[in-house]
Amino acid sequence: MTITLDHLNRCGAEEFTQLLHGLYEHSPWIPERAAAQRPFATIAALKQSLQGVVRQATEEEQLGLVRAHPELAGKAALAGELTAESTGEQAQAGLTHCSADELATLHKLNAGYNAKFGFPFILAVKGPTGNGLSRQEIIAAFSRRLRSQRDDELAECLRQIGRIAEMRLNQLLQAELQFGATIMEWSEVIGAWSDDADNLTCAYMTDAHRKTAAQLAAWMKEAGMEVSIDPVGNVVGRYKSDKPDAKALLTGSHYDTVRNGGKYDGREGILLPIAVVKHLNERGERLPFDLEIIGFSEEEGVRYQSTFLGSNAVIGQFDMALLDKADAQGITMREALTAAGHDVSKIASVARKPEDVLAFVEVHIEQGPVLLGKGLPTGVVTSIAGSCRYQVELTGLASHAGTTPMIMRKDAAAAAAEIVLYVEDRCGRERSLVGTVGQLQVPDGSVNVIPGACKLSLDIRAADDATRDAAVTDILNQAEAVCARRQIGLKITKIMQAPAAPCAPWLVKQLAAATERAGIEVFELPSGAGHDAMALARMTDVAMLFTRCGSGGISHNPLETMTADDAEVSAQIFLDFLRQFQTK
Numbered sequence: 001m002t003i004t005l006d007h008l009n010r011c012g013a014e015e016f017t018q019l020l021h022g023l024y025e026h027s028p029w030i031p032e033r034a035a036a037q038r039p040f041a042t043i044a045a046l047k048q049s050l051q052g053v054v055r056q057a058t059e060e061e062q063l064g065l066v067r068a069h070p071e072l073a074g075k076a077a078l079a080g081e082l083t084a085e086s087t088g089e090q091a092q093a094g095l096t097h098c099s100a101d102e103l104a105t106l107h108k109l110n111a112g113y114n115a116k117f118g119f120p121f122i123l124a125v126k127g128p129t130g131n132g133l134s135r136q137e138i139i140a141a142f143s144r145r146l147r148s149q150r151d152d153e154l155a156e157c158l159r160q161i162g163r164i165a166e167m168r169l170n171q172l173l174q175a176e177l178q179f180g181a182t183i184m185e186w187s188e189v190i191g192a193w194s195d196d197a198d199n200l201t202c203a204y205m206t207d208a209h210r211k212t213a214a215q216l217a218a219w220m221k222e223a224g225m226e227v228s229i230d231p232v233g234n235v236v237g238r239y240k241s242d243k244p245d246a247k248a249l250l251t252g253s254h255y256d257t258v259r260n261g262g263k264y265d266g267r268e269g270i271l272l273p274i275a276v277v278k279h280l281n282e283r284g285e286r287l288p289f290d291l292e293i294i295g296f297s298e299e300e301g302v303r304y305q306s307t308f309l310g311s312n313a314v315i316g317q318f319d320m321a322l323l324d325k326a327d328a329q330g331i332t333m334r335e336a337l338t339a340a341g342h343d344v345s346k347i348a349s350v351a352r353k354p355e356d357v358l359a360f361v362e363v364h365i366e367q368g369p370v371l372l373g374k375g376l377p378t379g380v381v382t383s384i385a386g387s388c389r390y391q392v393e394l395t396g397l398a399s400h401a402g403t404t405p406m407i408m409r410k411d412a413a414a415a416a417a418e419i420v421l422y423v424e425d426r427c428g429r430e431r432s433l434v435g436t437v438g439q440l441q442v443p444d445g446s447v448n449v450i451p452g453a454c455k456l457s458l459d460i461r462a463a464d465d466a467t468r469d470a471a472v473t474d475i476l477n478q479a480e481a482v483c484a485r486r487q488i489g490l491k492i493t494k495i496m497q498a499p500a501a502p503c504a505p506w507l508v509k510q511l512a513a514a515t516e517r518a519g520i521e522v523f524e525l526p527s528g529a530g531h532d533a534m535a536l537a538r539m540t541d542v543a544m545l546f547t548r549c550g551s552g553g554i555s556h557n558p559l560e561t562m563t564a565d566d567a568e569v570s571a572q573i574f575l576d577f578l579r580q581f582q583t584k
């Protein structure tokens with residue numbers, strides 16, 4: 001007999017605990033406590049509840065849970081002493097077929113890890129679609145995490161345990177992921193096409209880029225959409241409403257990547273709505289508005305050092321002067337577009353009329369660790385941070401490191417150090433504010449010379465412009481005061497300023513309501529990174545839904561991860577949002 005969510009909601013607490021005992025190794029207290037929180041509206045809500053119990057447990061209980069787990073390919077595995085669940089998972093990951101060398105490596109890693117942290121290494125080795133991590137990937141993750149701090153590592157082990165339990169629960173309830181598995185599969189397909197042999201780089205108008213565009217167009221077509229690729233390479237699919245002359249709700253994200261990037265940045269926001277439209281089309285379900293999915297051709301600026309090419313064309317603000325810009329090989333953008341079969345004289349036709357558009361809603365991985373830390377699969381974005389960037393040049397006096405007394409120095413690097421620490425302090429005072437000095441140089445510095453010059457960069461971002469501008473004013477004033485006191489010359493050059501793009505409250509409200517109906521706690525957060533929605537905000541109201549990012553929130557990196565279950569929750573929220581969508 002298949003166990004259903006309905007049955008789990010209705011049965012006695014004891015039976016509930018008994019049915020779910022296999023989700024967590026030897027830890028019946030977890031389902032026992034979750035039983036008190038019934039009924040659960042969705043399977044996702046049940047998962048959240050179980051994970052919440054673990055998060056709220058005492059550290060002693062958490063350590064007990066972690067220690068109840070077997071070592072990967074450890075003694076217990078070799079002696080056949082694992083629970084049935086663990087045996088199956090370790091076998092699926094190929095850990096029962098390790099070579100002698102691999103076994104020796106794992107044995108050493110297990111010993112080192114246990115000695116450092118006092119608990120076993122835990123990794124959800126079974127993959128999202130049943131095909132697990134390779135042994136090489138497991139060993140690489142193991143080696144990487146051995147270098148972590150203890151508290152971070154305990155939190156990571158608990159998250160991995162949550163992930164394992166989530167997959168076991170899917171199996172127990174025979175809950176098929178309606179969208180998540182497809183989104184992950186499609187990400188793998190286009191994630192394999194790259195400009196470079198050994199990593200994922202998909203730059204504007206390269207072969208990999210054009211192949212990706214053609215594949216997106218094919219999937220859109222199969223999903224029942226009218227499809228075209230526009231003169232700047234945006235892949236546009238329209239799922240027509242049954243109402244004639246309906247306005248369009250726009251969604252989408254970018255399919256280009258940074259150099260050596262991740263598989264989900266941008267792409268999730270294209271693949272997820274295609275999967276949702278495919279579902280609607282298969283059911284013969286139409287929406288009261290046209291839904292347009294745009295795979296934006298360019299957002300990251302890798303090839304031509306100019307960002308938002310695709311979305312700027314859609315809002316009618318494509319800078320035609322860029323066509324003469326050359327890449328590192330001397331190929332101009334005009335040549336690249338023409339070679340790809342695009343007619344650059346038609347770029348202006350890409351622009352949408354604002355009156356034909358209802359709004360723009362973008363789904364994107366968070367690219368940060370906030371949702372991961374909160375234990376939530378999704379978040380609703382309140383605003384895309386605006387940023388300000390400056391170059392700061394400090395001029396002191398280069399003099400002999402041995403003969404110049406400390407009180408007689410004009411040390412440009414020491415002044416820079418004060419400024420760096422002030423940036424950290426000032427930006428730490430407000431929630432949506434962040435400040436970074438990412439470049440710091442002593443040009444022509446020597447070990448035995450007091451720094452006569454120092455250059456640093458400033459990047460200040462906040463969810464609203466007033467907060468950011470107040471911080472910038474304070475930081476620049478402080479820099480002046482530091483330099484005056486130290487008799488250091490100061491030159492500040494502004495290199496960039498972009499306004500924040502607040503998300504439209506009427507859209508935020510509807511995304512939040514859909515999140516709540518999915519049984520997920522609504523969490524609102526600003527986006528510190530720029531997104532296509534930032535450009536679209538200059539033409540129409542925008543909103544964004546974030547999906548949790550794994551691996552400590554790392555993005556713009558091959559380690560970027562997302563789970564099929566989180567993609568599923570995001571897709572369910574997006575589908576529900578579409579079905580309930582109310583125009584402004």
Ligand SMILES: [Zn+2]
Binds near residue numbers: 265266531
């Ligand atoms: Zn992105």
